[in-house]
Amino acid sequence: MSTVAVVGTGVIGASWAGLFLAHGHDVVATDPAPGAEERLRDALEDTDRLRFVADAGEAAAAADFVQENGPEREDVKHALFAVLDEAARPDVILASSSSGLLPSVIARGCPRHPERVVIGHPFNPPHLIPLVEVVPGRETAPEVVDRAVAFYTSLGKRPIRLSREVPGHVANRLQAALWQEAYSLVERGIATVADIDTAIAYGPGLRWAVLGPFLNQHLSGGAGGLAHVLAHLGPPTEEWWRDLGRVHLTPELAETLVAGVDAELGGIGDDQLVAARDAVLNRLLAAKAAQPDLP
Template identity: 65%
Template structure:
């Protein structure tokens, strides 16, 4: 397969390394000065992690252009990673739609612009446009949210899902267009309450990080919220939980906060994170995080029920 990776910042470089690691040719495009050198450095930096997963990105299969249309011309799949600006997306997708073969899926990594909005710029084939939103970094985290727009065909959804699964990703179809899709909305709900708890003095930033990292976050890394809740109900499962803990849960919902990011709260969050990480070697922290992520993903894949990429 020939993949076009359009926009080669943090997300685009990670996608490029992943496509290369699975033996695909990659034509990358980015008009920014120095983009090619930065991309090649990033692909090389991702190589050790991919090798730990039994993969090896072949840099010889990577070519570069500053013209997105040139990258899309003849591509079998396009993954776009440009800035979150509707005006820029309009110009970019108009060019991609004009250049790419008619059957080629045009997928955007956008986290904030809906596919229906992006499709408006594609006069030729809006039916092959969708969002394929990864979870950063794409070369490590399996999740990809596949979001069709109003004009997206089922064939395009199927083709994108198959491509992502072939890359070892876990595609999940989003069945209604929403700001932030699914994962970012769930994150935002957690952040909202965490920020509220800091704002009201209920806990420090470090306390809340510890609560998640050493508590529910460990279970959440294995199973989602509904199955975890089901397992908490014993033989009665989630029905038992909802019957007995439903009313107390609603009381908690009613008490959840609605914080605003005013200067005081922003300062409390920033200084709290700085205090938590004081003296920490950030490069070592990131390296250890990535290694443990890979060990966890590999361990889940070896199980019969917790792993796998099948949609």
Template identity: 60%
Template sequence: MNATVVKRVAVVATGVIGASWAALFLARGLDVEATDPSPGAEQRLRDAVQAHWPALVRQGLAPGASTGRLRFHAQMEAAVEAADFVQESGPERREFKAELFARMDAAAPAHAILASSTSGLAVTDIQADCRHPGRVVLGHPFNPPHLIPLVEVGGGQHTAPQAVADAMAFYASLGKRPIHVRREIKGHIANRLQAALWREAFHLVNEGVATVADVDAAIAHGPGLRWALMGPFMNLHLSGGEGGIAHLLAHLGGPIEDWWHDLGSPGMDAALQQRVVEGVAQAAADLSTAALAQARDAVLIELLRAKRSAPGLQ
């Protein structure tokens, strides 16, 4: 498979992630064959695509992009039988995905790459029952996929290196920012980084150091602003002044390590969950999740536009 010849993408499972993928593929001028066994799935998908479309228009559509290029199939095999690339976003259950990928492998053309949006499962497990496991790859996006550029790409024990390279090239052709997960690990890369932050965030709330709102403010109005522009290592590099990261680590390496030893290990018990749920409800006030997402996405589009025009921040 070559990224330049992908014209038809199959989207298998069209929940929140799958629908967002479908909207992105359509906006990039591709034909999309979608499938999902849930009752009412087709209408929910079409509604979601229409909801996402204005944001995609603001970002710029590819020639020929149209929501009219979306077709829905009741049977998965019909959706993948002519696909050049398959993006699966089904439930996070190992046995389910292994069976689903075996079926997709049997029905999809020989040249098609089979990618999973799994947020934490191993590709080796997902490809276990496939006759052609070499074409099964990780293609893990970040929500919402039609806006967030990052996609984590990797393989399992039986994945062909060329399949990973082709998947990365295809995602890059869509305007995504693919990174290569070079070794299978639970949660991949970005989710592990998020989990480390979540762990301490829950700990600080659990210990009464900060409220939910304070923790969110500490990130959203502090380091989160820098992290939206540069990653942790480059930010440390800038924090070192003219001496860069070498200077910073020479002076703060010890204290940073000391902080590591003092980080918490909270348990996700019912009391902590309830405290966080109540804290989020209080912080959100009367804003619905839809309103919050709309506000987030509006600013995100402008941020992405600014990053694209700034040297070194692409």
């Protein structure tokens, strides 16, 4: 059993804490927000092995692994990681849940040991979604990445290891590409917010939840597989790429998107939606785990 420091206990941090506790680790948590400890304990079922401290340095000093979940601001990250770098043992990995900042930028706050800084970006909610993107910075030691991947794997996660850093990592960049066209289709009046959600959730999204985009393309090619798809559908796909919309998130467009979501929900509360989503996710993950032929 080891001790994991959870620095920042908002939605992501609380979910991480629950996962660490569920896998037998002790958790020492910290968050400067008023009422943070009460909210965290309310969110977790088992808090016997949870300790909450006021200072991030105290949490890091007690930890064998640090998972940071602070605001997505360089100045905040630098100040926070300076504290973590000073307090944590030299062998302790400092992993950030940052969804887009480069680890080399975050590591500027660690003058003592920048080689132990790595991105460990989860997908919300981390206690359910298996993906973790492990991203090294320019000074990150390879063995730190190895250890981070091994640790996340021991939690039942499915980590991917990026060979180099890029803004937004991998999954968020893929999402951003989809959002760009989705927003553009709404802006141009081609489809509503609800139509686009239906198109994904009841179309390719169902297949994407089982297999990724490349394997789905491979299966759609029949006996010829991906090679057949690329040979026969590659040219029209390139034409579609050239026709994809460029969009600016203006206040007017933001208002349209928000109104579209409100209309689509039709009074369904966020708590209801989260509970329904998580119930389906649990069943889906169990079904996938029972299929040994799925990669």
